[in-house]
Amino acid sequence: MYNLDKAIELQRPPVVRFGCGTVDSLAGWIAQQGYRAPFVVADPVNAARIDLLGLGEVALFGEVVAEPDMTNLARAVAAAGGADVVIGFGGGSAMDLAKLVAVLAGTDLTLHDISGPNRAPARRPGLVQIPTTAGTGSEVGTRALVTDPATLAKVATESVHMLADLAIIDPALTVSVPRHVTAATGVDAMAHCVEAYTSRRAHPLIDAYALQGIELVGKYLRRAVEDGADLEARAGLALAAFYGGVCLGPVNTTAGHALAYPLGTRHKLPHGIANALIFPHTLAANAAAVPEKTRAICAALGRPAEGAEAVRAAATGFCEGLGLDMRLSAHGVPEDDLPNMARDAHAIRRLLDWNPVDLSEADILALYRAAL
Incomplete structure (x- = not known):
């Protein structure tokens, strides 16, 4: 275990909005940034309440599964199209896929091209993370995990380019969690x-x-x-x-x-x-x-x-x-x-x-x- 004088680096989103009702600020932030083509990555439960984001009609991949695998990721990337901002809306699975979609969308790269530390490219779309469970903390991290169905192993990817531009942590979104x-x-x-x-x-x-x-x-x-x-x-x-x-x-x-x-x-x-x-x-x-x-x-x-x-x-x-x-x-x-x-x-x-x-x-x- 390290002493206090050991060098360490913390990375977190430049903007973190915490508190009940903060999700209502999303639409204004997107407009302020000039984004015009938001794309939401969500599981089916949160896809059904996407209206809470206040974005109106919006492109959506709403089929994130628990413990997502590479096939689930590939479908999400394909659905992203010309998105200029990716929004993870859900638990850790949705937010991890959102990170990977943000760095893979519009490229010819695969997960294996970017897995491991510091191999993901600089991304074009913006990235917003909105957790709906209080568990993974993925909204403030730089890692994403996806299962390789061939080996049943989790493939870890880590990059500062997968750090969100905005994290909105609204505890009211977790009230409906069983x-x-x-x-x-x-x-x-x-x-x-x-x-x-x-x-x-x-x-x-x-x-x-x-x-x-x-x-x-x-x-x-x-x-x-x-x-x-x-x-x-x-x-x-x-x-x-x-x-x-x-x-x-x-x-x-x-x-x-x-x-x-x-x-x-x-x-x-x-x-x-x-x-x-x-x-x-x-x-x-x-x-x-x-x-x-x-x-x-x-x-x-x-x-x-x-x-x-x-x-x-x-x-x-x-x-x-x-x-x-x-x-x-x-x-x-x-x-x-x-x-x-x-x-x-x-x-x-x-x-x-x-x-x-x-x-x-x-x-x-x-x-x-x-x-x-």
Whole structure:
């Protein structure tokens, strides 16, 4: 973990508008920038309420799927046509596709031409991100993840050219999110903060964002699950997700996300619930390596704990208190695929190499078995 004098760089959208009603400013911003051909990237649920953007008739790709793959991306790029501003409207899947559409539209490039760090070209269209869940923090980040159907691996792309020109975080847009999705995406936001906070490349500059994000989830997530119309709780979670997105840029996630990814690519679990199911187990596995930070995390969740098994029980209890069934088997994950999942997760070195504990493939399989 880095000292305060270690160099670090933060990147975020030049304009962030936060608060209830801020989505109403979108049309004015687009007119002010001189854009005439906006293109919205959304999942079917948000495509059905596109009128909330206040743009009137607008070009739309409304078929973003959970855990989007390269085929879904190709269709979105083809639909973009001559768009001069791309608007991601939805959860992390919609916002990740919007980033990639913005840099691929009007080019002959494919995802493999730009995947990895700093390979995406400067984009022509503008980019706006409007989250409708409080989870991924993708609205403030430079990364996008899409599944390669041939390998069932997530292909990561990272570039400053995928940073939004404007992020609008309007907590009122999340009021309609169902209870179980609110719970899962809230734990995902927390997982971003926790993994950055405990990473080998954790930095004091990011620690402040991370811990406050964890505290916000501990304070507000149960309230939002119990009363979806609680705007203070919704705003608290939206801010936690934003802080998680800030953490992802210079630090990123570790083992929790590496183990969660095969749940999405192999078994189509939504990203939020996949991370929630894994969170207690990786937190416990890392506890001995980062004891002070683990204590701070458990305290922020209102469940003080010492030692790996107590930490696992505390984190599981927090999630179960939100109404989440924390067994992989309850979500359709078959026991006989756990070795394949462990193999896939262990190969995600860009995340695992920064975990505070070295996890072998056998260690990962044991964590999956504990979660089953």
